[in-house]
Amino acid sequence: EAGVTQFPSHSVIEKGQTVTLRCDPISGHDNLYWYRRVMGKEIKFLLHFVKESKQDESGMPNNRFLAERTGGTYSTLKVQPAELEDSGVYFCASSQSSYEQYFGPGTRLTVT
Amino acid sequence: GQQVMQIPQYQHVQEGEDFTTYCNSSTTLSNIQWYKQRPGGHPVFLIQLVKSGEVKKQKRLTFQFGEAKKNSSLHITATQTTDVGTYFCAEIVGNMLTFGGGTRLMVKP
Numbered sequence: 001e002a003g004v005t006q007f008p009s010h011s012v013i014e015k016g017q018t019v020t021l022r023c024d025p026i027s028g029h030d031n032l033y034w035y036r037r038v039m040g041k042e043i044k045f046l047l048h049f050v051k052e053s054k055q056d057e058s059g060m061p062n063n064r065f066l067a068e069r070t071g072g073t074y075s076t077l078k079v080q081p082a083e084l085e086d087s088g089v090y091f092c093a094s095s096q097s098s099y100e101q102y103f104g105p106g107t108r109l110t111v112t
Numbered sequence: 113g114q115q116v117m118q119i120p121q122y123q124h125v126q127e128g129e130d131f132t133t134y135c136n137s138s139t140t141l142s143n144i145q146w147y148k149q150r151p152g153g154h155p156v157f158l159i160q161l162v163k164s165g166e167v168k169k170q171k172r173l174t175f176q177f178g179e180a181k182k183n184s185s186l187h188i189t190a191t192q193t194t195d196v197g198t199y200f201c202a203e204i205v206g207n208m209l210t211f212g213g214g215t216r217l218m219v220k221p
Contacts, residue, residue: 031207043155043200043211056208091154101209103154 002026004094004104012110018080021107025074025094032075033101034067038088049075082111116141118201118212126220131188133215135201144177144184145209147200155200191219
C-alpha cells in the first residue's frame with residue numbers, strides 16, 4: 001500500500017512569491033491534515049479535512065495560507081505571498097480514524 | 113491552548129546506555145501518543161496510551177502514562193544506533209495532534 005506522498009520535497013522561493021504544496025493521502029483515507037514545523041519549534045497543526053470539507057482550520061496562521069481538497073482526494077496548500085517566517089517543513093498526514101495518523105515525507109520550504 | 117512540554121531537547125548516549133524522554137502537561141491529558149522521526153524522515157506513530165498509570169512495552173521501548181495523566185515517558189533500554197532520531201509525544205483531541213517539542217537522540221557507536 002502506498003503511503004502519503006508530498007510534492008515537492010524541497011522548495012526555495014523568494015519572499016513575496018507564491019508556492020503550492022501538494023499532498024496525496026493514502027487511498028481511502030477520508031481525513032487529511034496539514035502540519036508545519038518551523039525551525040527549532042514543535043510540529044504545529046494547521047488544518048484538517050474530512051473528504052473535501054474543512055473540519056478544523058484553527059491552526060492556519062493567516063490568510064496568506066489557502067488549503068483545498070477538491071474532490072476529496074489530494075490536497076494543496078498555497079502560500080501567497082510567502083514571508084521569511086513561513087520557512088519550515090510542511091507535513092501532510094492522513095487517517096481513516098482519528099487514532100493513528102500517517103505522515104508524509106514533508107516539504108521543506110525555504111523563503112529567502 | 114494546551115501545551116505539552118518535552119525534555120530533554122537533546123540527548124547524546126553511548127550505544128548500550130539507556131535513554132528516557134519525558135512529557136509534561138499542566139493540565140490533564142486525554143491520551144498521549146508517541147512518534148519517532150528518523151533524521152530526514154517523517155513522524156511515525158509508535159503507540160497511544162489512554163489509561164491512568166498505563167505501561168506498554170515494545171521490545172526495548174517502555175511507555176508510561178502518569179497516574180494523574182499529566183505526564184508520560186518513553187524509556188529505551190540498551191540503545192542501538194538504529195534508535196537515532198527525534199521522539200515526539202503528542203496529545204490527540206478530536207483529530208488534532210498537539211506535539212511536544214521533541215527529544216533528539218544521538219547514539220555514539
